[in-house]
Amino acid sequence: MDTPADSLASDPAALLRWYVDAGVDEAVGEHTVDRFNLSKTTAPSPIVAPRVAAASPIGAPAPTTPAPMAPVQDGGATHIAQAARSVPELRAAVESYTGCGLKQFASRTVFADGNPAARVMFVGEAPGADEDRQGLPFVGVSGKLLDRMLGSIGLDRATNAYITNVVFWRPPGNRAPTDEEIAACLPFVVRHIELVDPAVLVFVGGLAAKTLLAKPLGITKLRGHWYDYETPGLARPVPSTPLFHPAYLLRSPQQKRLAWRDLLAIKQKLDSSAPL
Secondary structure (H helix, E strand, C coil): CCCHHHHCCCCHHHHHHHHHHCCCCCCCCCCCCCHHHHCCCCCCCCCCCCCCCCCCCCCCCCCCCCCCCCCCCCCCHHHHHHHCCCHHHHHHHHHHCCCCHHHHHCCCCCCEEECCCCCEEEEECCCCHHHHHHCCCCCCHHHHHHHHHHHCCCCCCCCCCEEEECCCCCCHHHCCCCHHHHHHHHHHHHHHHHHHCCCEEEEECHHHHHHHHCCCCCHHHHCCCCEEECCCCCCCCEEEEEECCHHHHHHCHHHHHHHHHHHHHHHHHHHHCCCC
16 A cells, blocks of 8 residues: 555655654655665664774784783892891891882881890781881880780890891881782791791781791681791791780780780790700
8 A cells, every 4th residue: 555655756845744744853864764665674683793803013923822821920039038148138138129019108128126146036017107217126006015025024125036027118008018018028038037047936916927827817816826937948947826916915905815825835935945
């Protein structure tokens, strides 16, 4: 059957009036389209987005399957650390080392404090604001508590205790150091322990304990036990134990009872171990 448009095709003016009467007020194309005939045709296939290959630099070969990523290197830290033959040499190496991003935000390098010939070595976590200003570990409020804790078992950093951290520069805002920042400092920490060669090693805080014991456990599960700390540069395993961080004890004074037990165990281990 003919459509109205077919019957008016011979009279363009009449066809236009018919469109106006029908409500048509806008042309959507330069050519007319017979929608009745279109409905009789087969529906078009759905459009599929083309696959576009990633662009390569001009002159480069076609991309291939990428090779497995190489393990992350430590920026030569292991070689630099192992080259140190004394604690002063290691200190100089750490102070000139630029492989840890924390250094660019810190005011000072916080290497160590105390007597490197001491029979007990304490390894903490990271410097804070007070440590960053003075360049010494554990000198703020938590450091004062640590001094009292050491004094309770006859230890003093000036004579018979030695203290360092697992990172040597303060993280911005006193945040926890990242795994990458710890890894950048770890070869120096390991070499530090080898050079001091303590009779007893104490990890102050969960971060130090997990890092150096390579055990993914919290401080409450690690403390109260002794572990053998071994590296190729040590002549023998070093008895090691975790201790609650003083900052944690300031927030959780109810844990001081357990910390006192751990301090007594450290004293007993020192008293029972033969001088080196």
